[in-house]
Amino acid sequence: MKINPLKSKVTTEHKHDAPLLCCAYDMGGKFLFAGGRDNGVVVIDLKSGKKTILKGHDSWVCAISRIGPDVVLTSDSNGKIIAWDCGAEVPSQKWIIQAHPSSIQALSVSFNGDYLATGDRQGEVKIWQASNGKLAHQLAQLEYLISGLAWHPDGKQIITADRKPQKPRIKIWDISTLKETLSIDVPELSGYRRVEDIEWGGIRFLIVSPDGNQIIACGRNGYDGPACALLFDSSTGKLQRKFVSGLKGFCYYALFHPEGFLMTASGDVGKGEFQTWSITKDESVAVVSTSGPCSSIAIHPDGKQFAVTQSVGKNSYPDSGLIVFHQWEEK
Amino acid sequence: MGSTMNLTSSRIEFSRRTLFAGAAGSLAASSISNEVFAKPVKPKKKQLLLLFLSGGASQFETWDPKPGTKTGGPFRAISTSIPGVKISELLPQTSKIMHRLTVVRSVNSNIPDHFLGHYALQSGRSVPGYPVLGSAVAKLLEQPDDLLPGYISIRRDGPKAYTDVGDAAFLGAKYEGVRIVNNQSPENLIAPLSVKPEITNLVDRVRMATDQRFKMGRNSNPIASYGTTYNQADALMKRREIFDISKESQSDHERYGKHDFGQNCLLAKRLLQSGVTCVKVTHFDWDAHQDNFYWHQIRCAEFDRTLVTLLDDLSEKGMLENTLVVITGEMGRTPQINNLGGRDHWGRAWSMVMAGCGVKPGIVYGSTNELGTEVKENPVKLGDLFHTYLRALGIDSSLDYNIDGQTNPIADPAAKPIDLLLA
Numbered sequence: 179m180k181i182n183p184l185k186s187k188v189t190t191e192h193k194h195d196a197p198l199l200c201c202a203y204d205m206g207g208k209f210l211f212a213g214g215r216d217n218g219v220v221v222i223d224l225k226s227g228k229k230t231i232l233k234g235h236d237s238w239v240c241a242i243s244r245i246g247p248d249v250v251l252t253s254d255s256n257g258k259i260i261a262w263d264c265g266a267e268v269p270s271q272k273w274i275i276q277a278h279p280s281s282i283q284a285l286s287v288s289f290n291g292d293y294l295a296t297g298d299r300q301g302e303v304k305i306w307q308a309s310n311g312k313l314a315h316q317l318a319q320l321e322y323l324i325s326g327l328a329w330h331p332d333g334k335q336i337i338t339a340d341r342k343p344q345k346p347r348i349k350i351w352d353i354s355t356l357k358e359t360l361s362i363d364v365p366e367l368s369g370y371r372r373v374e375d376i377e378w379g380g381i382r383f384l385i386v387s388p389d390g391n392q393i394i395a396c397g398r399n400g401y402d403g404p405a406c407a408l409l410f411d412s413s414t415g416k417l418q419r420k421f422v423s424g425l426k427g428f429c430y431y432a433l434f435h436p437e438g439f440l441m442t443a444s445g446d447v448g449k450g451e452f453q454t455w456s457i458t459k460d461e462s463v464a465v466v467s468t469s470g471p472c473s474s475i476a477i478h479p480d481g482k483q484f485a486v487t488q489s490v491g492k493n494s495y496p497d498s499g500l501i502v503f504h505q506w507e508e509k
Numbered sequence: 510m511g512s513t514m515n516l517t518s519s520r521i522e523f524s525r526r527t528l529f530a531g532a533a534g535s536l537a538a539s540s541i542s543n544e545v546f547a548k549p550v551k552p553k554k555k556q557l558l559l560l561f562l563s564g565g566a567s568q569f570e571t572w573d574p575k576p577g578t579k580t581g582g583p584f585r586a587i588s589t590s591i592p593g594v595k596i597s598e599l600l601p602q603t604s605k606i607m608h609r610l611t612v613v614r615s616v617n618s619n620i621p622d623h624f625l626g627h628y629a630l631q632s633g634r635s636v637p638g639y640p641v642l643g644s645a646v647a648k649l650l651e652q653p654d655d656l657l658p659g660y661i662s663i664r665r666d667g668p669k670a671y672t673d674v675g676d677a678a679f680l681g682a683k684y685e686g687v688r689i690v691n692n693q694s695p696e697n698l699i700a701p702l703s704v705k706p707e708i709t710n711l712v713d714r715v716r717m718a719t720d721q722r723f724k725m726g727r728n729s730n731p732i733a734s735y736g737t738t739y740n741q742a743d744a745l746m747k748r749r750e751i752f753d754i755s756k757e758s759q760s761d762h763e764r765y766g767k768h769d770f771g772q773n774c775l776l777a778k779r780l781l782q783s784g785v786t787c788v789k790v791t792h793f794d795w796d797a798h799q800d801n802f803y804w805h806q807i808r809c810a811e812f813d814r815t816l817v818t819l820l821d822d823l824s825e826k827g828m829l830e831n832t833l834v835v836i837t838g839e840m841g842r843t844p845q846i847n848n849l850g851g852r853d854h855w856g857r858a859w860s861m862v863m864a865g866c867g868v869k870p871g872i873v874y875g876s877t878n879e880l881g882t883e884v885k886e887n888p889v890k891l892g893d894l895f896h897t898y899l900r901a902l903g904i905d906s907s908l909d910y911n912i913d914g915q916t917n918p919i920a921d922p923a924a925k926p927i928d929l930l931l932a
Contacts, residue, residue: 255583
């Protein structure tokens with residue numbers, strides 16, 4: 179049964195007392211995990227609607243990804259990763275690793291679920307065995323914060339985004355040799371301010387299309403520019419398309435629906451939106467405005483529902499979060 | 510109005526930079542000796558080192574962490590060498606030398622603005638027109654045999670937006686900071702080859718004889734000032750290598766860090782060692798309106814290692830007991846974290862630090878409330894800090910300047926030194 183990507187409705191909402199930054203469903207579709215600017219992992223039991231806060235992190239939870247049939251990974255600003263076993267009524271810790279000495283900004287799981295990759299503030303990229311959290315590989319250290327990571331569907335390549343000032347970069351790496359095979363400069367997403375010598379832009383998130391032919395980098399077009407996502411050809415590095423939001427802020431997240439359309443989440447001061455795109459068109463096919471900046475989207479394994487995390491608060495100071503569950507109409 | 514200190518006026522009517530630009534052409538080439546950098550001597554006089562965290566460092570990510578609270582951010586607090594006192598985990602090296610530091614956690618300057626804050630935190634006043642700390646101390650600690658500039662300000666090129674506000678004000682050009690940008694020596698410290706030593710020697714003798722005649726029966730102050738400036742320029746040319754950090758060992762370059770702040774602090778140590786009274790080093794880019802936590806990791810990593818290295822060196826050389834080190838910015842950062850993960854401008858409850866000469870080490874003064882939104886104990890105004898700096902350096906901050914017969918309080922009479930911090 180196909181869904182209509184242009185029409186969705188809100189089913190439920192869950193408030194949280196800290197701004198939320200990331201979310202993911204477990205593979206079985208029993209739980210939604212969310213994390214943000216506090217140390218707790220928010221878990222919503224989709225059947226009962228019950229909200230549980232999982233302990234274990236001692237810093238902000240900045241990235242979440244599901245891996246394998248019953249496991250969800252969460253990572254934090256102190257470099258810790260926790261694997262949560264979702265087989266029971268309430269998820270429990272399966273393993274914990276202190277993966278990095280500094281903040282983990284990017285976390286990505288290989289398509290076959292065998293490996294996860296992590297990137298940190300100091301430019302380290304590590305590849306871990308999903309089954310036990312043992313280190314498998316490490317890329318040569320990049321000089322700049324790793325702001326995005328994505329596995330190629332072939333399982334043989336991994337793509338990194340870093341935060342080089344004025345020229346954020348996407349790099350493709352061959353896992354067998356741990357060598358870089360392609361580097362793409364992305365100055366369009368730089369927000370470099372010479373006065374402070376600070377890169378206030380940068381790539382905020384990175385994904386690869388399901389067929390592996392495209393890379394999508396999220397961010398903001400220039401210092402004052404709109405939130406946008408850029409589509410690159412993964413074999414040539416050529417910029418193919420710009421998905422430009424109506425907001426002046428950042429595009430923080432993007433993901434593909436199994437039916438092929440793209441979704442993006444963006445935020446500005448006190449407002450946000452999520453959009454639906456066809457990757458062959460410049461204009462979005464659907465846009466939904468939200469009361470706070472949207473930070474992430476997760477699509478339920480059944481493909482019919484999705485969740486959006488938001489930050490909520492007065493003006494530019496969010497002090498709480500919101501998880502909004504949506505359901506697409508069926509065609 | 511306090512009692513009047515006998516501080517003579519200095520009427521120098523051109524800037525220090527102009528002076529040095531012109532000095533090389535007019536000074537005797539013969540006065541440039543090959544012996545350009547005398548052996549370091551332990552300075553007997555008191556000195557000031559101002560480490561200015563420009564843009565405004567976050568008190569939460571440095572000296573006053575609030576982990577696990579809504580305002581605390583993602584980082585942990587770590588124990589320090591003062592039992593029971595914790596600072597941000599972003600300062601691991603500093604945590605080991607906290608017993609040497611004097612921390613004020615209750616500054617309420619209430620000036621959330623770069624331009625005004627830069628001036629106010631350095632002058633101890635919010636009304637314009639007063640000398641900044643470096644200029645004031647250069648004047649107040651001046652000794653008759655001082656030939657090097659009293660105040661040198663070190664920074665990297667740009668931004669020019671707000672760090673160079675103020676300066677000597679009514680004290681005159683003599684006490685303005687000599688600016689060292691990107692660790693480059695002031696210009697024109699080497700005389701042109703075309704200037705022959707014998708000619709310049711002759712010109713110098715004529716100058717002195719003419720000055721002597723001119724002073725007879727007249728006010729000698731202006732001529733004395735020009736003479737002093739001439740002699741200072743001459744001394745600076747002779748000792749120009751005090752600006753040359755390539756003379757420092759490779760291991761020292763490594764220890765201080767190869768980044769701008771590390772190299773600037775290495776130069777600062779060299780200048781203090783050479784006898785310069787006041788040195789200011791500006792550490793840029795703390796103005797983290799976006800991605801505050803990312804930027805503070807980078808800035809704190811630079812600051813942490815360099816600060817400890819610098820204090821270790823000053824201590825080892827026996828200089829710290831005579832050198833007051835002041836670490837401050839123009840403001841703190843908001844407790845609230847904005848939608849871009851940044852902290853904005855904030856003046857109501859933030860922290861600064863001192864070390865060395867005249868202050869009690871191992872003290873944490875004042876406190877903020879649980880969320881860091883207000884000062885809870887011992888509020889400190891910027892004028893109080895200015896008084897405290899001067900008193901730590903042995904200067905009676907209740908006195909007045911007397912410039913050409915006009916008196917002006919050295920420090921804001923409405924403020925007072927913080928006695929509990931003074932050794």
